[in-house]
Amino acid sequence: MTKVLFDYDSMFYDSTSSLGDIELCDSSDTSLVGSGLEDGEKVVIVGVCAMSKKSQSKPMKEILTRLQEFEYIKVTVFPEDIILQKPVEEWPVCDCLISFHSKGFPLDKAIQYAQLHNPYVINNLHMQYDIQDRRKVYSILESEGIEIPRYAVLDRDSPDPKHHELVESEDHVEVNGVVFNKPFVEKPVSAEDHNIYIYYPTSAGGGSQRLFRKIGSRSSVYSPESRVRKTGSYIYEDFMPTDGTDVKVYTVGPDYAHAEARKSPALDGKVERDREGKEIRYPVILNNAEKLISRKVCLAFKQAVCGFDLLRANGKSFVCDVNGFSFVKNSNKYYDDCAKILGNMILRELAPTLHIPWSVPFQLDDPPIVPTTFGKMMELRCVVGVIRHGDRTPKQKMKVEVRHPKFFEIFEKYDGYKQGHVKLKKPKQLQEILDTARSLLAEIQQHEADPEIEEKQGKLEQLKGVLEMYGHFSGINRKVQMKYQPKGRPRGSSSDDDRPAEPSLVLILKWGGELTPAGRIQAEELGRIFRCMYPGGQGRHLAGEYSGAQGLGLLRLHSTFRHDLKIYASDEGRVQMTAAAFAKGLLALEGELTPILVQMVKSANTNGLLDNDCDSSKFQNMCKARLHELMQLDRDFTPEDREKINPCNSSSITDALDFVKNPVKCCKHVHSLIKSLMDIVQIKKDDNKTKDAVLYHGETWELMGRRWGKIEKDFYTKNKIFDISKIPDIYDCIKYDLQHNQHTLQFEQAEELYTYAKYLADIVIPQEYGLTSQEKLTIGQGICTPLLKKVRADLQRNIEENEESVNRLNPRYSHGVSSPGRHVRTRLYFTSESHVHSLITVLRHGGLMDIIKDEQWRRAMEYVSMVSELNYMSQVVIMLYEDPTKDPFSDERFHVELHFSPGVNCCVQKNLPPGPGFRPHSRNESSSTKTSSSNTSATPTPPDDRKSQYSLRIDEESESTLDDERAISKASTETLEGKASELFLPLSSGKHRYHVKSSDPIPIGNSHTVCGNEAAHLAKRLNEELARQEKNRSSRSCMTNRASSPEPEPRSKSYDHKSPKKDKESNSSTEKRHRHSIAGQMNYFKMLGFGWGGPISFKKMTLGSTNSLFSTAVISGSSSAPNLRDMIPSATSVSGK
Template sequence: MDVDEGRVHEKITVGVCVMEKKVFSAPMGQILDRLKAFGEFEIIHFGDKVITEDPVERWPICDCLIAFYSSGYPLEKAEAYAALRKPYLVNELEPQHLLHDRRKVYERLEKYRISIPRYALVNREVPYQDLDYFVEEEDYIEVHGNRFWKPFVEKPVDGDDHSIMIYYPSSAGSGMKVLFRKIGNRSSEFHPDVRRVRREGSYIYEEFLPTGGTDVKVYTVGPEYAHAEARKSPVVDGVVVRNPDGKEVRYPVLLTPSEKQMARDVCIAFRQAVCGFDLLRCEGRSYVCDVNGWSFVKNSHKYYDDAACVLRKMFLDAKAPHLSSVIPPTLPWKVNEPVQQSEGLTRQGSGIIGTFGQSEELRCVIGVIRHGDRTPKQKVKLNVTEERLLNLMLKYNGGRPRAETKLKSAVQLQDLLDATRALVPRTRPGRESDSEAEDFEHAEKLRQVKAVLEEGGHFSGIYRKVQLKPLKWIKVPKGNGEGEEEQPVEALMVLKYGGVLTHAGRKQAEELGRYFRNNMYPGEGTGLLRLHSTYRHDLKIYSSDEGRVQMSAAAFAKGLLDLEGQLTPILVSLVSKDASMLDGLDDASTEIKEAKLRLNEIITSGFNRIGKRVGM
């Protein structure tokens, strides 16, 4: 009891019914100490022995209850206690069961119209059960007819299983990356030879959303308060960046109005006032991909201050509403803290005002960079009239008889290889007549196409491409007998291969990225990485669809952002193929070609004039 001017105020008891490992964590201690400093609350720690061994009738009685699940926690007992004593619950207990099943989490998010990635469920009653609605191919899976092209994400339905996998397409080099809870300074590993998805249990499959290599963690304290931090995503290289205290480096970020609404909706949907969830930012939109329940921010005194104030108001609203509107003029734990004076430069916007009184602001840096060293490019051209190849062209160009098509994915190239194998003659024709000589040349080119497509035993990598360009058409009656339609009868096939980025080329690109990083932000080490992680500037890396260009861009990103590991995950996470950007590059390439032609014409014309003068 506190006696104040003759009035007796009974303290509000706050029961902390959680496992001791969580009670004695630094964030929990910081917030509970601040609550006690208000002088309005008595904190009661239940302890592991009471929670696990004593019947709920013997548990301490309290006005407000902090209770949440962690490993070994008897959630059902806590529910029985809450039903018996009816304390005010910070986080309601029954919805916490949902958090152990990712299927139920996604169902609840959908019910409350909270944006999530496109996903599908594969439920197995026994391990390795064959399912008629599940199909797996080289570069995609299909669930109930819903197709997911690689890269896609595979999550166990068990919310406590953190072994999440990402599968990469053959066009990026194939392979799989497994994400896991941090072990030392690692949070993921890349396995280049794993291509098949798991079949041991039930999984959620969802599309991979490129986020520029960063994840956003959001922490709510009630529906009106949310704190957000960015970190380097484990999908990039799996290296955990830690500060001198051994904690993962994270940077505060501002949430957009729509993201603040999502935080409020998540808090309400799961009835968890103190809640953490993962946010993916992709192409101007945000998606919730995981909900963790009770979570506190680490190493943020501003957050500890805010959380204590919000919890105080929640407890007073519930048990002493007449005191809720009384706000302390000064936070009690800050009474004796010295006021920190700012020093150094004054910042205005993103510019810096120094001793000269002038403000300068770097608006952007744009680099247009050629690919690194490569092996020689090679090409095979041949005119084809075979129905198999013409039908293949129509299959992948949408059935348009005059439209060109490109075949580059593993599925497309496999179709072409199957067709070519059927067309290559088993015996080599003679060359007695001109027509037989043409047949021989055509057959040899088909053999060459077949040999190039068969190279390596499977379609991994991004160094083969086939173009099919219609050359001749005829009109034929439509299948329904009503009118006519065009049908191609001849096409030009162009097989391009080689041009693979060499080891030296990768080193060149990586060194150039490192040079950019060290010279754009001299002396700051990971300054560029920090700016990118906090969204304080917008880093975009674009590439054409040529394999050597994509791998050069990935190696450049590796050096630019000080990343480790293989290039496939970096390529998928950080390198974009933007149509409008590539159109601009194509236009620039055309202009360069036209300029070269004009230059050649000028040089040729000059040589001709010189030749006439000397009598050549």
């Protein structure tokens, strides 16, 4: 069945195929009119009347193929010879007409045809005459209040001389009394004439840029001619400075707009093309004013499918051209959306008149109503996410104290004395540091240097070497900090006190910490699955609805007026690139990350949003000193030691203390393992067979040896003391090498080193943010207070309804819906580990809920206590819902959900703590008679005879089978229900079997949300039930494993669809399910390979690593299951196994 599914998809994406089932109609055959399927059901005939160059184009084929997937729509393309040679009476008859003008098209005949048969016309035909005249286009735009450049018309065709008065001077022209200074634009009044000239002032060299329709790789040429044309009629307008980009907007109906930016043809005339020869276009997010403009253009010109050009200049958006019927090229998402919207538009209009049993599905202009974990259907209003960056290379750092005047000059040049420190990231700044280092090293070689400088020779050489890496500077991967010390560095001993204290600078060089290819994949995949939290994101498989890939609801929501998205990132390169990759996955964007980063990711540091408080650093240093003292004990931990190290009694730290036992002994073992690893590196480096091997991300054996050599040297100091502050670096490095380099390194003790370093890090890393609850809260507040204030403002803004002054439009007004306008606000903050740690700390220790009285909160905190690490892509997500039926001042009006995921899994030790389930007591009591063993939540609780164990195994996918098979992941988690919190865990991946204890079975009653093994079992029974109700559905019920697509564009074929031709005798009424139908939701999760209600996992081969898989839990909560007991009465007896 998998093979059939892939054949089915190939029809969708083969750009070289013919129109398939779409017919070129015989003009003499009128039998299709009002005809239908073999059983007598009627279908809507959609006629496409256009020149063959347009009707046979790839975008048209893609959209018509998808449109044909609607059960009640049949597409007929009018042959060009019939259009040109036959009278309209002999043209095929249709119910709906898609017709548009292009060169050579007889628009007048199309109008006659429409008047003769009165079909439903998608794009008004009379208005297409107006679109061909730029004068009328500008006049219509003006009448609609749409911003256009200041212009004047020189109409040499007019008999009135006042309409063609032209006075030309060297640097300006005067048209009918209106003065245009150069640069200005000269456009022919005919929209079919693309010879547009831009005239430059003499101060810029004069001449003109002559634009034309693309010819090969050229779209314009420069000409030294500075005089305007003397024949023909033209529009003269101000030249708008747009920073070299134009925005192309494509509407499909008044409520949908897709936008792309391209390099302006006026820039240099060279068309930028990708490796496939296509013009490079960048993704664009339209702001609310621009979405309003797109709606106005669509309605004003009466063109449902319409393209127009936007110029963004001086903080405003101007429409400079309206093209009429046009499609986006090479965007599967757009093809899906366009076909879906057109199909629903056609059926909404024609189904009632043809008596077709079709009901309007969920539309873009419906309220974003989704089921919450609390069990109620509420309106999603706000999503706030705080997310850690993805997988990175190890961060490396070097410190050196400098006193040379050249360093002080740089420090003063960049205002270091004002703040006491300075950060240097720009290429020019780094070049100055490099020049200084080279100069001082030259002095040392010439024996002219100060003795203190000679002492620093090794550090200066390392500084020079790092800054010379890669051959060019980038703030993404290197930076230098200098901190001022008025009295120099603290003295190492009392004998130093006699020396005079001189001011000095501590120069800190940081490099590494770059986002890896694996990190980019993680972020992009998480963005893709993050869509599932939004309305329509659960992949309902209705015929004609292309939601076969999860999360397309967000993509459509975002293309309308309903989504307000902003993405912030701190200034670290890895964080910014993570945000860009996440945005790429979230919005199904294409291309490189750099333009996405520039267009969509805002810096969070401009307003101090992700800055650290200086006071918190002081408290943190005090806590680190106490922790390091406690970790220097050369004995087993006593109960008193444990109480001092772990006063909050965190489960994960308790487990780590049990493993470590004697910290000094454990550190000695780690140190010996590091030495063994360094020996292996040296052997590999010297071996002729392996010395040229390239490690992950371009690292060499030499660089790896230096990296571990520095760690080994710094970890065990000259004073025979272990520097506990290096444990996070050790863990960081061994995790990186085990994940990415183990296949080359072949270090047999790598997992052992990882295990010991992991447990030590489980103690050190969280406790560096405070030991006691009060210390944790103080440090956490200092780090993330600005972020907390911003999150609170994001939520409060929705509650108070005091929106910012932007043009918002509720599309439902035009459909006669009286409910008030709403939109979904999304704010995503990408940051480093410290902010996620601090946010979790504040939520955990800030007294948000009473842990004693609130059972749900207690379970949530127990889970957080079990999480030992906030790994890459850790997330805290807050979702705000509103019940518009409740009183505005009622506590029941708003509902807040708190979601958390500890991020990706490493390649070993994936048995992470399972997420807790929770059912309120009221539900338990009300359903006490229905006690069963259906609960499969894995909440750790004391042992009990009634508890059973089960094993969870997920097999790794080899590279050769990644595209052909998908393991069924059975999640053993229960959806957390209630007021304040919901926690999900990552599913583990890898060839490891482990056991998790199940919690006591708790009766749930009618509000049970199934998941995991229970859901998988119910899915099987549910489909057996459906098979008895629907004919010819058995083949599709087998599609439980669909290969996950690694492509940026999601597979968008309607999964649960049946073709009108292939399944004519099926009961069509069962196909058009409600958007929350059981079958629709169940089939989606079957397709993904797991039951619904639990965490969503994904697996992806990381580039350059050996079968290292990662699996990330993604927040759900918007996919609550319907009550299956009404359909399968015996469902209560199902038990997880």
